[in-house]
Every structure is written in structure tokens, then in C-alpha cells.
Amino acid sequence: MAQHPKLSISGLNKSFRNGQVKVLSDINLEVADNEFVSLVGASGCGKSTLLAIIAGLQESDNGEVLVDGAPISGPGIDRGVVFQSYTLLPWLTAQQNVEFALRETRHDPKEIADIARRHIELVKLTRFADAFPSQLSGGMKQRVAIARALSYRPKILLMDEPFGALDALTRGQMQELLMQIWQEHKLTVIFVTHDVSEAVYLSDRIFVMGLNPGRIKETIPVPFARPRASEEGRDPELLELQARVLRSIREETAGHDVH
Amino acid sequence: MKSQTLGKASAPRRRKSLLSMGAEFPTTTYVGIAICAFLLLLAAWTIVARLGLVQPIFLPSPLAVVAKLIKLAQDGTLGSDVAISVYRISIGFLIASVMALATAILIGAYRFWEAAIEPILDFVRYMPVVAFVPLSILWSGTSDPQKFLIIWIGTYFQQALMFKDNIKRVPADFVGFGRTLGMSDLRVLMRIVVPSAMPQIWDTLRISLGWAWTWVTLAELVAANSGLGYRITVAQRYLQTDMAIGYILVLGVLGLATDQIMRFLGRQFFKYEKRS
Ligand SMILES: Nc1ncnc2c1ncn2[C@@H]1O[C@H](COP(=O)(O)OP(=O)(O)O)[C@@H](O)[C@H]1O
Ligand SMILES: [Mg+2]
Numbered sequence: 001m002a003q004h005p006k007l008s009i010s011g012l013n014k015s016f017r018n019g020q021v022k023v024l025s026d027i028n029l030e031v032a033d034n035e036f037v038s039l040v041g042a043s044g045c046g047k048s049t050l051l052a053i054i055a056g057l058q059e060s061d062n063g064e065v066l067v068d069g070a071p072i073s074g075p076g077i078d079r080g081v082v083f084q085s086y087t088l089l090p091w092l093t094a095q096q097n098v099e100f101a102l103r104e105t106r107h108d109p110k111e112i113a114d115i116a117r118r119h120i121e122l123v124k125l126t127r128f129a130d131a132f133p134s135q136l137s138g139g140m141k142q143r144v145a146i147a148r149a150l151s152y153r154p155k156i157l158l159m160d161e162p163f164g165a166l167d168a169l170t171r172g173q174m175q176e177l178l179m180q181i182w183q184e185h186k187l188t189v190i191f192v193t194h195d196v197s198e199a200v201y202l203s204d205r206i207f208v209m210g211l212n213p214g215r216i217k218e219t220i221p222v223p224f225a226r227p228r229a230s231e232e233g234r235d236p237e238l239l240e241l242q243a244r245v246l247r248s249i250r251e252e253t254a255g256h257d258v259h
Numbered sequence: 260m261k262s263q264t265l266g267k268a269s270a271p272r273r274r275k276s277l278l279s280m281g282a283e284f285p286t287t288t289y290v291g292i293a294i295c296a297f298l299l300l301l302a303a304w305t306i307v308a309r310l311g312l313v314q315p316i317f318l319p320s321p322l323a324v325v326a327k328l329i330k331l332a333q334d335g336t337l338g339s340d341v342a343i344s345v346y347r348i349s350i351g352f353l354i355a356s357v358m359a360l361a362t363a364i365l366i367g368a369y370r371f372w373e374a375a376i377e378p379i380l381d382f383v384r385y386m387p388v389v390a391f392v393p394l395s396i397l398w399s400g401t402s403d404p405q406k407f408l409i410i411w412i413g414t415y416f417q418q419a420l421m422f423k424d425n426i427k428r429v430p431a432d433f434v435g436f437g438r439t440l441g442m443s444d445l446r447v448l449m450r451i452v453v454p455s456a457m458p459q460i461w462d463t464l465r466i467s468l469g470w471a472w473t474w475v476t477l478a479e480l481v482a483a484n485s486g487l488g489y490r491i492t493v494a495q496r497y498l499q500t501d502m503a504i505g506y507i508l509v510l511g512v513l514g515l516a517t518d519q520i521m522r523f524l525g526r527q528f529f530k531y532e533k534r535s
Pocket of ligand 1: 045
């Protein structure tokens with residue numbers, strides 16, 4: 001049997017309001033096992049919609065989404081999601097939030113506390129394990145959300161601008177942490193961002209999405225060794241690639257009235 | 260040296276700002292102002308009564324009202340009236356709240372039921388509760404079920420719509436999160452959405468409990484032989500103005516007390532909301 005890609009999307013279209021608003025047009029892409037890919041593109045090009053379709057939270061008009069060669073039917077625990085908005089349950093502590101996910105995904109009750117503790121440790125929040133979300137900073141909340149999404153071992157991690165609401169310094173730390181976890185745990189990640197420098201720092205490949213209708217305009221490999229320098233100290237080749245991605249996005253918005 | 264004088268000079272300016280818009284001052288000052296306003300009102304009432312500007316049969320002095328209340332408390336009348344009214348509001352409010360919450364979950368989560376039920380709720384909500392009183396007596400006599408019915412009519416429709424709003428405000432991503440864990444819709448609703456809305460639901464309960472006091476009093480005023488509202492009609496019949504005013508004050512205190520209790524419980528239940 002041939003090796004399937006981890007994720008495979010073919011001929012996918014999506015429109016809203018009974019086909020009046022076409023949002024995604026003929027999406028085709030494949031993501032390999034252990035690969036880290038980013039979706040970048042102008043705001044409104046359909047990045048979140050595409051991610052929600054992969055997660056099974058929205059339905060496409062047609063086309064196929066395959067995970068390990070099998071079509072998805074709705075959401076499932078083979079795909080974990082980290083949302084841009086904070087989705088920690090406010091009445092549970094950090095530890096309990098991870099335990100909640102483990103319980104709902106039917107893990108052995110005897111192991112739940114231990115697995116949760118190890119994932120809180122993974123995102124370096126052991127000191128805050130018993131803190132409620134209201135007592136955590138934005139970055140800490142997203143770290144718990146990552147720990148929670150990883151805890152039940154999904155095959156694919158879907159992240160929709162998870163660091164979009166964070167300040168630049170925290171964002172840098174979060175990117176570094178995510179890289180560490182990705183390398184140690186060999187995850188398959190689909191990462192939505194509009195921050196080109198973030199995409200270049202994290203990804204194996206970058207999908208640049210076009211606007212009106214949303215489509216995969218260009219696939220840009222990022223062939224640089226890891227660990228990569230974040231922001232400062234980047235070599236000229238990497239900066240050149242970054243500029244290229246940015247140009248590709250800009251071309252799309254140039255024709256439109258964007259302020 | 261100069262900066263010191265400047266610091267001193269700013270002090271009187273701060274005092275002047277007590278009456279300025281958005282002025283901030285310590286809680287003790289706030290409580291002080293509140294007590295002064297209360298005492299002023301009481302003093303005005305005393306003066307009006309003492310000077311005989313109004314006949315005692317229309318407006319007895321505060322002292323006469325308090326004396327009457329003490330007498331009623333001693334002979335047990337006040338206690339049993341409070342007990343029966345509290346019993347009625349508890350049952351009526353509980354029935355209304357449970358039903359309203361169930362309705363709100365249904366119409367908050369399912370478009371079909373929203374379309375089927377919400378317009379009806381909206382329509383009934385604008386019918387004056389008092390207009391239902393004759394019907395309520397026709398349907399359920401003058402015993403306790405009639406009181407429950409009036410409280411229910413007065414609170415259920417408002418609560419259902421407010422609870423629905425509380426539930427709708429839970430961000431869509433919370434539902435998405437639950438679904439990615441493979442939870443069923445019902446489970447997402449009961450384990451994530453409703454608990455997330457709980458602090459707001461509690462607030463709605465607190466506010467609607469305040470209204471329920473009005474409705475139990477109304478029900479007792481028109482058809483009852485016990486309770487706080489009933490005693491006020493008796494007072495009117497026998498021109499016992501002191502008793503009527505005393506009971507109105509008791510109703511005010513009870514409403515205030517339940518509100519404070521609900522606030523206190525809310526702070527205990529939802530401690531996790533506080534950053535510390
Ligand atoms: N539920 C919806 N109904 C109608 N239009 C929608 C809906 N959700 C998203 N859209 C539209 O689809 C387009 C893509 O949205 P989105 O996927 O959120 O873009 P991005 O995440 O790239 O900013 C936008 O123009 C948005 O207005
Ligand atoms: Mg988006």
C-alpha cells in the first residue's frame with residue numbers, strides 16, 4: 001500500500017450564503033508527516049475558513065479532506081485545534097483544563113492527572129498549574145491551550161493565529177517554545193498566520209493564499225536548517241525569502257482597496 | 260522645597276473634586292454619604308410627622324411605625340407573614356427559573372426552537388402581568404398555586420429571554436473546542452456552554468428575584484388570607500397606616516437582603532473570575 005500524506009486536500013471549494021460569496025476556490029494541497037506548514041495571506045482570504053474545514057468545524061461545498069488517506073467526517077480527536085481567541089474553560093485551573101480534554105477523549109482515568117501534569121511541564125507552566133485562566137497572561141493561556149491540544153495526541157495540530165494577540169516579545173518566546181515541542185514530538189502542524197517573519201521562522205513550507213476568491217497561490221519551501229535565528233541575526237538568504245513571501249501577498253492586495 | 264508646597268497645594272483641589280464627574284474616593288466616604296442621605300430622608304419624615312403637617316392617619320412618625328413593627332414581631336404576626344411570603348416566592352421563583360433555563364438552552368442552541376418559541380415569549384412578555392390576575396384567580400383559586408402562577412408569569416418570560424442572551428454570548432470557539440474533542444452537541448452544551456454562561460446566568464437570577472418580590476406582593480394584595488401583601492390590605496381596611504408603611508419597609512429590606520445574599524453567593528461561586 002502506498003504511503004499516504006498525513007493530510008491531503010483536493011478540489012475543495014467553499015462559499016457562504018448559498019453560493020453567493022465564494023471564499024475558497026479549488027484548494028489542493030498535501031502535508032507530509034512531521035511537516036510544519038504555514039498558511040499566509042491577506043486578511044479575509046479564507047485562512048480561518050480553510051483551517052475550520054480541516055478541523056471539521058465547517059463543511060466545504062465539495063472536494064475532499066483526507067487524513068492518512070481516510071476522508072474526515074466532522075471534527076475528531078485526530079486533529080487538535082489551538083484557536084486565536086482564548087478558549088480555556090474559566091472555572092478550571094490550567095491543570096484541570098488539560099484534564100478536561102483527556103477525560104472527554106476517554107483516556108484511562110488513572111493516567112489523566114499524570115499526562116496533564118507532564119504537558120503543563122512541557123509548556124513550562126508547572127508553577128502555574130493550579131492557577132485559573134483569569135490569573136494567567138495571554139501567552140500563558142495559549143501555552144495551556146497548546147498543552148491541552150497536544151495532550152490527547154492528535155495526528156495533526158491546527159493553529160489559527162495562536163500568537164496573534166500577543167506582544168512581540170511574548171510571541172518570540174512562544175515561537176521558540178513551539179519549535180522545541182515540534183522538534184521533540186515530531187508533530188504535523190498547520191499554522192495560520194499573517195506574520196510573514198513568523199511563518200519563515202517556523203515552517204518547512206509556506207502556502208501563500210490569494211484573495212477573492214481564496215486559493216493557494218504559491219507554495220514556497222523554506223529550505224533552511226534549524227534552529228533558525230529569530231528576527232535579528234537572520235542571514236540575507238532568509239531575509240530575501242521573507243521579502244519574497246511578503247511580495248507575493250502584496251501582489252494580491254495591490255489591486256484591491258486595502259488601507 | 261518647591262515640590263513640597265506644590266504637593267500641599269494640590270490637596271484642596273482633590274477635596275473639591277468630590278462632586279466632579281467620575282470622582283474617586285474611598286469606600287468609607289461612599290458609605291458615609293449613603294448613610295447621611297438616609298438619615299436626611301428619615302429626618303424629613305420625622306419633621307413632617309412631628310409638626311403635624313400631615314395627619315398621623317396618613318403619615319405616622321417613623322417611631323410609631325417601628326413601634327408597631329416591634330409589636331407585630333413580638334406577637335408572631337410579622338414572622339409568620341414573612342415566612343409564608345418567602346415560601347411562596349421560593350417555590351414560584353424556583354419553578355420559573357428552572358423552566359426558563361431549560362427554555363433558554365433550547366432556544367439558545369437550536370435555531371429551530373428559537374424560531375418556534377422566541378416570538379411567543381417576546382409577545383407574552385409585553386402583556387402586563389397585572390392583567391393576568393383575574394384569570395389566575397379563575398384558573399387556580401386564591402390559594403398558593405395562584406401566587407406561584409403570578410410569580411411565574413412575571414418572571415418566566417423575562418428570564419427565558421435573558422438566559423438565552425447569556426448563553427448566546429458564549430464565544431463560538433468554545434463550542435468549536437468541545438467539538439474537536441469529539442463531544443456530542445448536548446455534551447458541549449451541558450459541560451461547556453452552560454457552565455461558561457453561569458456567572459451571567461446568576462446575575463440574571465439575582466435581578467429577576469428582585470422583580471419576583473413585586474409579583475408575590477401583588478398576588479397577595481388581590482387574593483390571599485396570609486402573607487406580607489395580605490397584611491397590607493388588612494392595614495388599609497382598618498386604617499392602620501403604621502402597619503402598612505412598616506410592611507412596605509419590611510418588603511424593601513427583604514428585597515435588599517436577598518439581593519445582597521445573591522451577590523455574596525455569586526462572589527463565592529465565581530471566585531475563579533477574579534484576577535489576584
Ligand atoms: N459565516 C460566514 N458567513 C459569510 N461570510 C463569511 C463567514 N465566515 C467568513 N466569511 C467570509 O469569508 C472570508 C474569509 O474569512 P476568513 O476565513 O475568516 O479569512 P481570514 O482568516 O483569512 O482572515 C471573509 O471575507 C469573511 O467575511
Ligand atoms: Mg482568520
